[in-house]
Amino acid sequence: MSFIRLENVSYTYSKGAQNEVRAVKDLSLDIEEGDLVALVGHNGSGKSTVAKLMNGLLVPTSGKVTVDGMDTANKNLLFDIRKNVGVVFQNPDNQMVATIIEDDVAFGPENLGLDPKEIRRRVDWALKSVGMYEYREGAPFRLSGGQKQRIAIAGVLALKPRAMILDESTSMLDPVGKKEIMDIVLKLNREEKITVIMITHFMDEAALADKIFVMDDGDLRLSGGKEILLSPVLEQMGLNAPPAVSIAKKLRAAGMDIGEVFTPEQLAEEICRSL
Numbered sequence: 171m172s173f174i175r176l177e178n179v180s181y182t183y184s185k186g187a188q189n190e191v192r193a194v195k196d197l198s199l200d201i202e203e204g205d206l207v208a209l210v211g212h213n214g215s216g217k218s219t220v221a222k223l224m225n226g227l228l229v230p231t232s233g234k235v236t237v238d239g240m241d242t243a244n245k246n247l248l249f250d251i252r253k254n255v256g257v258v259f260q261n262p263d264n265q266m267v268a269t270i271i272e273d274d275v276a277f278g279p280e281n282l283g284l285d286p287k288e289i290r291r292r293v294d295w296a297l298k299s300v301g302m303y304e305y306r307e308g309a310p311f312r313l314s315g316g317q318k319q320r321i322a323i324a325g326v327l328a329l330k331p332r333a334m335i336l337d338e339s340t341s342m343l344d345p346v347g348k349k350e351i352m353d354i355v356l357k358l359n360r361e362e363k364i365t366v367i368m369i370t371h372f373m374d375e376a377a378l379a380d381k382i383f384v385m386d387d388g389d390l391r392l393s394g395g396k397e398i399l400l401s402p403v404l405e406q407m408g409l410n411a412p413p414a415v416s417i418a419k420k421l422r423a424a425g426m427d428i429g430e431v432f433t434p435e436q437l438a439e440e441i442c443r444s445l
Protein backbone atom coordinates (compact mmCIF):
# COMPACT_ATOMS: atom_id res chain seq x y z
CA MET A 171 0.00 0.00 0.00
CA SER A 172 1.37 3.39 -0.95
CA PHE A 173 1.67 6.09 1.66
CA ILE A 174 -0.27 8.64 -0.37
CA ARG A 175 -2.47 7.29 -3.14
CA LEU A 176 -4.74 9.08 -5.59
CA GLU A 177 -7.03 6.74 -7.51
CA ASN A 178 -8.89 8.19 -10.50
CA VAL A 179 -9.30 11.46 -8.69
CA SER A 180 -11.28 14.33 -10.14
CA TYR A 181 -11.98 17.64 -8.52
CA THR A 182 -14.38 20.27 -9.81
CA TYR A 183 -14.71 23.72 -8.29
CA SER A 184 -18.25 24.89 -8.69
CA LYS A 185 -19.77 28.27 -8.11
CA GLY A 186 -23.12 27.28 -9.57
CA ALA A 187 -23.79 25.05 -12.57
CA GLN A 188 -22.71 27.74 -15.05
CA ASN A 189 -19.37 28.17 -13.40
CA GLU A 190 -17.54 24.90 -13.03
CA VAL A 191 -13.80 24.36 -13.25
CA ARG A 192 -12.54 20.81 -13.63
CA ALA A 193 -9.21 21.36 -11.92
CA VAL A 194 -8.18 17.69 -11.58
CA LYS A 195 -9.26 15.05 -14.08
CA ASP A 196 -9.12 11.34 -13.39
CA LEU A 197 -5.66 11.50 -11.91
CA SER A 198 -3.93 8.53 -10.31
CA LEU A 199 -0.58 8.59 -8.55
CA ASP A 200 1.29 6.90 -5.74
CA ILE A 201 3.82 8.31 -3.32
CA GLU A 202 5.82 6.03 -1.04
CA GLU A 203 6.99 6.94 2.43
CA GLY A 204 10.40 8.61 2.35
CA ASP A 205 10.04 9.72 -1.27
CA LEU A 206 11.39 13.04 -2.46
CA VAL A 207 8.88 14.06 -5.09
CA ALA A 208 8.50 17.06 -7.38
CA LEU A 209 5.14 18.00 -8.83
CA VAL A 210 5.56 20.39 -11.73
CA GLY A 211 3.34 21.96 -14.34
CA HIS A 212 2.11 25.27 -15.69
CA ASN A 213 0.05 27.73 -13.74
CA GLY A 214 -3.49 26.42 -13.47
CA SER A 215 -2.54 22.80 -14.19
CA GLY A 216 -4.05 21.69 -10.87
CA LYS A 217 -0.99 21.35 -8.62
CA SER A 218 -2.34 23.25 -5.63
CA THR A 219 -5.64 21.41 -5.90
CA VAL A 220 -3.71 18.13 -5.70
CA ALA A 221 -1.83 19.43 -2.64
CA LYS A 222 -5.13 20.22 -0.94
CA LEU A 223 -6.55 16.84 -1.91
CA MET A 224 -3.54 15.12 -0.37
CA ASN A 225 -4.17 16.46 3.11
CA GLY A 226 -7.94 16.49 3.06
CA LEU A 227 -8.39 20.25 2.70
CA LEU A 228 -10.40 19.25 -0.37
CA VAL A 229 -12.27 15.99 -0.87
CA PRO A 230 -12.39 14.51 -4.41
CA THR A 231 -15.53 15.04 -6.47
CA SER A 232 -14.93 11.49 -7.67
CA GLY A 233 -12.23 8.91 -7.06
CA LYS A 234 -10.35 8.29 -3.85
CA VAL A 235 -7.43 9.75 -1.92
CA THR A 236 -5.81 7.76 0.87
CA VAL A 237 -3.04 8.68 3.29
CA ASP A 238 -1.54 5.64 4.95
CA GLY A 239 -4.73 3.82 4.02
CA MET A 240 -6.97 6.52 5.52
CA ASP A 241 -9.65 7.80 3.15
CA THR A 242 -9.69 11.63 3.13
CA ALA A 243 -13.45 11.53 2.51
CA ASN A 244 -13.90 10.12 6.02
CA LYS A 245 -14.34 13.17 8.26
CA ASN A 246 -13.42 11.15 11.36
CA LEU A 247 -9.94 10.59 9.94
CA LEU A 248 -9.21 14.18 8.90
CA PHE A 249 -7.41 15.04 12.12
CA ASP A 250 -5.04 12.09 11.71
CA ILE A 251 -4.58 12.77 8.03
CA ARG A 252 -3.59 16.40 8.68
CA LYS A 253 -1.15 15.26 11.38
CA ASN A 254 0.47 13.03 8.78
CA VAL A 255 0.62 15.48 5.89
CA GLY A 256 1.60 19.10 6.48
CA VAL A 257 1.48 21.83 3.83
CA VAL A 258 3.69 24.90 3.50
CA PHE A 259 2.16 27.45 1.14
CA GLN A 260 3.58 30.11 -1.13
CA ASN A 261 3.19 33.27 0.88
CA PRO A 262 4.87 33.18 4.30
CA ASP A 263 2.96 36.27 5.46
CA ASN A 264 -0.34 34.41 5.26
CA GLN A 265 0.96 31.60 7.45
CA MET A 266 1.96 33.51 10.58
CA VAL A 267 -0.53 33.55 13.41
CA ALA A 268 1.38 34.78 16.47
CA THR A 269 3.45 37.88 17.29
CA ILE A 270 6.35 35.88 18.78
CA ILE A 271 8.15 33.36 16.60
CA GLU A 272 8.17 30.44 19.03
CA ASP A 273 4.46 30.96 19.77
CA ASP A 274 3.81 30.71 16.08
CA VAL A 275 5.65 27.38 15.86
CA ALA A 276 3.87 26.16 19.01
CA PHE A 277 0.42 26.92 17.59
CA GLY A 278 0.00 23.55 15.83
CA PRO A 279 1.21 21.32 18.69
CA GLU A 280 -0.95 23.31 21.12
CA ASN A 281 -3.96 22.54 18.96
CA LEU A 282 -3.03 18.87 19.12
CA GLY A 283 -3.44 19.20 22.87
CA LEU A 284 0.08 17.99 23.64
CA ASP A 285 1.80 18.16 26.99
CA PRO A 286 3.63 21.52 27.47
CA LYS A 287 6.99 19.76 27.86
CA GLU A 288 6.47 17.90 24.60
CA ILE A 289 5.44 21.15 22.90
CA ARG A 290 8.65 22.83 24.15
CA ARG A 291 10.73 19.91 22.85
CA ARG A 292 9.06 19.98 19.46
CA VAL A 293 9.29 23.75 19.06
CA ASP A 294 12.99 23.76 19.92
CA TRP A 295 13.69 20.83 17.63
CA ALA A 296 11.69 22.38 14.75
CA LEU A 297 13.38 25.78 15.12
CA LYS A 298 16.81 24.17 15.24
CA SER A 299 16.01 22.06 12.17
CA VAL A 300 15.39 25.20 10.12
CA GLY A 301 18.28 27.14 11.68
CA MET A 302 16.02 29.71 13.40
CA TYR A 303 16.43 28.72 17.06
CA GLU A 304 18.25 31.90 18.04
CA TYR A 305 15.38 33.99 16.68
CA ARG A 306 12.75 32.21 18.78
CA GLU A 307 11.85 35.19 20.98
CA GLY A 308 11.72 37.70 18.15
CA ALA A 309 8.82 38.99 16.09
CA PRO A 310 8.01 37.39 12.71
CA PHE A 311 7.44 40.73 10.96
CA ARG A 312 11.15 41.61 11.27
CA LEU A 313 12.23 38.54 9.32
CA SER A 314 13.16 38.24 5.65
CA GLY A 315 10.87 36.27 3.33
CA GLY A 316 13.21 33.28 3.47
CA GLN A 317 13.34 33.36 7.27
CA LYS A 318 9.55 33.60 7.46
CA GLN A 319 9.25 30.59 5.21
CA ARG A 320 11.68 28.71 7.49
CA ILE A 321 9.36 29.52 10.41
CA ALA A 322 6.38 28.26 8.40
CA ILE A 323 8.29 25.01 7.81
CA ALA A 324 9.10 24.80 11.53
CA GLY A 325 5.40 25.24 12.30
CA VAL A 326 4.59 22.24 10.11
CA LEU A 327 7.54 20.22 11.45
CA ALA A 328 6.38 20.75 15.02
CA LEU A 329 3.37 18.58 14.15
CA LYS A 330 5.87 15.80 13.37
CA PRO A 331 4.25 15.02 10.02
CA ARG A 332 5.39 12.02 8.00
CA ALA A 333 4.97 13.99 4.79
CA MET A 334 5.40 17.62 3.93
CA ILE A 335 4.05 19.37 0.85
CA LEU A 336 5.74 22.61 -0.20
CA ASP A 337 3.40 24.43 -2.55
CA GLU A 338 5.64 26.84 -4.48
CA SER A 339 7.16 27.68 -1.13
CA THR A 340 10.30 29.18 -2.62
CA SER A 341 8.68 31.15 -5.42
CA MET A 342 8.64 34.46 -3.54
CA LEU A 343 12.22 34.15 -2.31
CA ASP A 344 15.53 35.42 -3.65
CA PRO A 345 18.09 32.82 -4.82
CA VAL A 346 19.79 32.68 -1.40
CA GLY A 347 16.48 32.20 0.45
CA LYS A 348 15.48 29.61 -2.15
CA LYS A 349 18.63 27.59 -1.68
CA GLU A 350 18.36 27.73 2.12
CA ILE A 351 14.84 26.30 1.98
CA MET A 352 15.84 23.59 -0.49
CA ASP A 353 18.83 22.58 1.68
CA ILE A 354 16.60 22.32 4.75
CA VAL A 355 13.99 20.28 2.91
CA LEU A 356 16.56 17.90 1.43
CA LYS A 357 18.09 17.40 4.87
CA LEU A 358 14.68 16.67 6.42
CA ASN A 359 14.06 14.07 3.76
CA ARG A 360 17.50 12.49 4.13
CA GLU A 361 17.93 12.59 7.88
CA GLU A 362 14.40 12.57 9.28
CA LYS A 363 13.00 10.41 6.45
CA ILE A 364 10.15 12.86 5.96
CA THR A 365 8.34 12.34 2.67
CA VAL A 366 8.67 15.57 0.70
CA ILE A 367 6.44 16.73 -2.13
CA MET A 368 7.79 19.88 -3.73
CA ILE A 369 5.41 21.71 -5.97
CA THR A 370 7.48 23.96 -8.13
CA HIS A 371 7.82 25.50 -11.55
CA PHE A 372 11.59 25.76 -11.11
CA MET A 373 13.05 22.82 -12.99
CA ASP A 374 16.35 23.10 -11.12
CA GLU A 375 14.40 22.30 -7.95
CA ALA A 376 12.57 19.44 -9.64
CA ALA A 377 16.01 18.06 -10.61
CA LEU A 378 16.71 17.43 -6.92
CA ALA A 379 13.76 15.05 -6.61
CA ASP A 380 13.88 11.28 -7.07
CA LYS A 381 10.41 11.11 -8.62
CA ILE A 382 8.86 13.73 -10.82
CA PHE A 383 5.21 14.15 -11.76
CA VAL A 384 4.35 16.56 -14.54
CA MET A 385 0.79 17.87 -14.57
CA ASP A 386 -0.99 19.31 -17.54
CA ASP A 387 -4.53 20.62 -17.53
CA GLY A 388 -5.62 18.61 -14.51
CA ASP A 389 -4.00 15.32 -15.38
CA LEU A 390 -0.61 13.63 -15.27
CA ARG A 391 1.32 14.13 -18.46
CA LEU A 392 4.57 12.44 -17.43
CA SER A 393 5.98 10.71 -14.42
CA GLY A 394 9.23 8.99 -13.63
CA GLY A 395 12.75 9.55 -12.37
CA LYS A 396 15.08 12.44 -13.21
CA GLU A 397 15.39 11.11 -16.79
CA ILE A 398 12.04 12.68 -17.64
CA LEU A 399 13.75 16.07 -17.38
CA LEU A 400 15.42 15.09 -20.66
CA SER A 401 12.10 14.36 -22.33
CA PRO A 402 11.12 16.33 -25.42
CA VAL A 403 7.56 16.34 -24.07
CA LEU A 404 8.68 18.77 -21.39
CA GLU A 405 10.09 21.05 -24.04
CA GLN A 406 6.89 20.80 -26.11
CA MET A 407 4.97 21.82 -23.01
CA GLY A 408 7.17 24.88 -22.69
CA LEU A 409 8.64 23.73 -19.41
CA ASN A 410 12.32 24.49 -19.68
CA ALA A 411 14.80 21.80 -18.71
CA PRO A 412 16.97 22.63 -15.68
CA PRO A 413 19.88 24.92 -16.65
CA ALA A 414 22.44 22.15 -16.01
CA VAL A 415 20.59 19.87 -18.44
CA SER A 416 20.41 22.42 -21.25
CA ILE A 417 24.00 23.57 -20.82
CA ALA A 418 25.17 19.93 -20.94
CA LYS A 419 23.21 19.49 -24.16
CA LYS A 420 24.89 22.51 -25.74
CA LEU A 421 28.35 21.34 -24.67
CA ARG A 422 27.67 17.91 -26.15
CA ALA A 423 26.52 19.51 -29.40
CA ALA A 424 29.79 21.44 -29.40
CA GLY A 425 31.66 18.13 -29.29
CA MET A 426 32.46 17.89 -25.59
CA ASP A 427 32.19 14.50 -23.88
CA ILE A 428 29.59 15.21 -21.18
CA GLY A 429 27.60 12.44 -19.49
CA GLU A 430 24.07 12.65 -18.14
CA VAL A 431 23.72 15.48 -15.59
CA PHE A 432 20.83 17.10 -13.73
CA THR A 433 22.40 19.47 -11.20
CA PRO A 434 25.07 22.21 -11.39
CA GLU A 435 27.35 20.05 -9.20
CA GLN A 436 27.10 17.10 -11.59
CA LEU A 437 27.69 19.38 -14.58
CA ALA A 438 30.81 20.85 -12.95
CA GLU A 439 32.14 17.35 -12.31
CA GLU A 440 31.50 16.25 -15.89
CA ILE A 441 33.21 19.34 -17.30
CA CYS A 442 36.27 18.74 -15.10
CA ARG A 443 36.36 15.08 -16.07
CA SER A 444 36.01 15.88 -19.74
CA LEU A 445 38.80 18.44 -19.62
Ligand SMILES: Nc1ncnc2c1ncn2[C@@H]1O[C@H](COP(=O)(O)OP(=O)(O)O)[C@@H](O)[C@H]1O
Nearest residue numbers: 183191193211212213214215216217218219220
Ligand atom coordinates in the same frame (compact mmCIF):
# COMPACT_ATOMS: atom_id res chain seq x y z
N1 LIG B 1 -11.11 28.28 -5.34
C1 LIG B 1 -11.25 28.10 -6.65
N2 LIG B 1 -12.43 28.32 -7.29
C2 LIG B 1 -12.56 28.13 -8.62
N3 LIG B 1 -11.58 27.72 -9.42
C3 LIG B 1 -10.37 27.48 -8.87
C4 LIG B 1 -10.14 27.66 -7.46
N4 LIG B 1 -8.84 27.34 -7.20
C5 LIG B 1 -8.30 26.99 -8.38
N5 LIG B 1 -9.20 27.06 -9.38
C6 LIG B 1 -8.98 26.72 -10.79
O1 LIG B 1 -8.59 25.37 -10.86
C7 LIG B 1 -7.56 25.19 -11.83
C8 LIG B 1 -6.34 24.58 -11.15
O2 LIG B 1 -5.84 25.51 -10.20
P1 LIG B 1 -4.64 25.19 -9.22
O3 LIG B 1 -4.86 23.86 -8.60
O4 LIG B 1 -4.48 26.36 -8.32
O5 LIG B 1 -3.41 25.08 -10.23
P2 LIG B 1 -1.85 25.37 -10.03
O6 LIG B 1 -1.54 25.26 -8.57
O7 LIG B 1 -1.17 24.33 -10.87
O8 LIG B 1 -1.59 26.75 -10.55
C9 LIG B 1 -7.32 26.54 -12.44
O9 LIG B 1 -8.08 26.63 -13.61
C10 LIG B 1 -7.82 27.50 -11.40
O10 LIG B 1 -8.27 28.71 -11.97
Ligand SMILES: [Mg+2]
Nearest residue numbers: 217218219338
Ligand atom coordinates in the same frame (compact mmCIF):
# COMPACT_ATOMS: atom_id res chain seq x y z
MG1 LIG C 1 -0.63 26.58 -7.24
